Amino acid sequence: MKTQVAIIGGGPSGLLLAQLLQTRGIESVVLERKTREYVLGRIRAGVLERGLVQLLEEAGCAARLHAEGIAHHGTLISYGDEMFRVDFTEHTGQQVMIYGQTEVTRDLYAAREKAGGGIEFNVADVVIEGADTDAPHVDYTVEGEARRLDCDFVAGCDGFHGVSRQAIPPEVRREYEKVYPFGWLGILTQTPPVNSELIYANSPRGFALCSMRTENLSRYYIQCSLSDKPEDWTDEAFWRELKRRIPAEQAETLITGPSIEKSIAPLRSFVTEPMRWGRLFLCGDAAHIVPPTGAKGLNTAASDVHYLYNGLREFYEDNRSDGIDSYSQKALSRVWKAQRFSWWFSSLMHTYPHQSEFDLKMQVAEIEFLRSNKAAQKAMAQNYVGLPY
Ligand code: RFL
Numbered sequence: 001m002k003t004q005v006a007i008i009g010g011g012p013s014g015l016l017l018a019q020l021l022q023t024r025g026i027e028s029v030v031l032e033r034k035t036r037e038y039v040l041g042r043i044r045a046g047v048l049e050r051g052l053v054q055l056l057e058e059a060g061c062a063a064r065l066h067a068e069g070i071a072h073h074g075t076l077i078s079y080g081d082e083m084f085r086v087d088f089t090e091h092t093g094q095q096v097m098i099y100g101q102t103e104v105t106r107d108l109y110a111a112r113e114k115a116g117g118g119i120e121f122n123v124a125d126v127v128i129e130g131a132d133t134d135a136p137h138v139d140y141t142v143e144g145e146a147r148r149l150d151c152d153f154v155a156g157c158d159g160f161h162g163v164s165r166q167a168i169p170p171e172v173r174r175e176y177e178k179v180y181p182f183g184w185l186g187i188l189t190q191t192p193p194v195n196s197e198l199i200y201a202n203s204p205r206g207f208a209l210c211s212m213r214t215e216n217l218s219r220y221y222i223q224c225s226l227s228d229k230p231e232d233w234t235d236e237a238f239w240r241e242l243k244r245r246i247p248a249e250q251a252e253t254l255i256t257g258p259s260i261e262k263s264i265a266p267l268r269s270f271v272t273e274p275m276r277w278g279r280l281f282l283c284g285d286a287a288h289i290v291p292p293t294g295a296k297g298l299n300t301a302a303s304d305v306h307y308l309y310n311g312l313r314e315f316y317e318d319n320r321s322d323g324i325d326s327y328s329q330k331a332l333s334r335v336w337k338a339q340r341f342s343w344w345f346s347s348l349m350h351t352y353p354h355q356s357e358f359d360l361k362m363q364v365a366e367i368e369f370l371r372s373n374k375a376a377q378k379a380m381a382q383n384y385v386g387l388p389y
């Protein structure tokens with residue numbers, strides 16, 4: 001089989017890139033390791049920056065997002081029983097959209113199907129060959145049968161555990177990593193959200209986040225130990241702990257119910273450099289991971305897709321290669337800023353083992369500075385709604 005762009009991974013990065021290329025008549029084939037149902041079963045991001053919304057519009061996949069997504073013009077931050085709001089619209093003139101990654105992915109799959117675009121599920125043994133030549137190809141198997149995909153370019157959109165990053169020789173690749181000493185235990189419930197906006201809560205018992213998907217679907221997280229298992233936490237224990245970490249006034253109005261999903265995610269900051277090697281380009285979680293505080297993961301994947309799509313479009317339409325040549329540098333410049341924000345917001349909101357009394361005082365002082373200082377709120381709002389591409 002032959003195509004122009006071989007895309008490894010059918011998560012949001014890979015699917016969005018495929019759909020954008022399709023609008024320009026650039027052919028691609030998406031190779032996904034799992035089934036469509038498996039990919040759609042993963043509950044992940046919920047906050048979309050304007051840049052991602054615009055890309056979905058450009059890809060012709062934003063109709064349901066506009067009909068069902070909820071615009072948020074600010075967010076709440078609490079510490080103990082104190083709570084304040086950072087207004088995105090006042091400080092940036094922008095907003096974010098609440099719309100689940102699952103739904104984004106569902107819409108992209110639907111669009112891909114409608115357009116008759118190539119996608120192979122259940123692929124295994126993916127090997128990228130000749131990325132440092134003008135004629136790369138991808139070897140893989142489907143149900144034990146060996147296949148080969150010849151292409152002009154390979155987009156590695158296969159997430160943190162994928163194979164694309166490993167295809168860049170170790171002597172070329174440099175990795176930067178910070179592992180946090182806690183995780184997030186998340187649940188999804190068919191209950192109305194406790195507040196109309198998200199609440200990021202710092203408490204002496206650890207961080208908590210009250211988020212949502214729709215008016216009757218809530219997503220809540222609590223900071224947990226890395227050794228915890230989801231089955232260690234009954235729903236009752238989860239609700240009890242969450243209520244102790246958010247302001248009493250919110251805890252009193254919180255509507256609880258049975259969880260329909262419960263999982264634990266470790267927190268990690270990770271970047272690999274460069275994001276390009278020859279004709280292989282890394283996109284999204286394949287190249288970088290952020291802790292979820294601040295909702296930057298999917299949104300940073302989207303900015304990578306933006307730079308790569310435009311580079312490839314210029315290559316095919318205008319016979320120019322400066323876009324693809326500067327891809328890694330442009331993407332990384334924005335990636336590191338998103339890393340900084342996620343790291344800062346995580347450090348501000350979580351309880352750390354062996355945190356001294358002084359460290360705790362510093363956290364509260366910084367939160368109170370944010371509460372009282374418009375310039376600090378503006379900087380936070382600019383980062384939260386998304387830095388420009
Ligand atoms: P994905 O979503 O991991 O998709 C990669 C796809 O590649 C497939 N794959 C392979 N396919 C073929 N061959 C192989 N060898 C392969 N290896 C893997 C996988 O099956 C998968 O389908 O990466 P992508 O597309 O780059 O998307 C990144 C986002 O998923 C991720 O950044 C976000 O979910 C992070 N994230 C959040 N981001 C936000 O912007 N806002 C949020 O509110 C937000 N909340 C979150 C999050 C991530 C979380 N977890 C679980 C890590 C909340 C959580 C709890």
Ligand code: PHB
Binds near residue numbers: 219
């Ligand atoms: C979510 O709704 O899953 C979510 C929202 C905001 C975050 C992280 C996760 O910062």
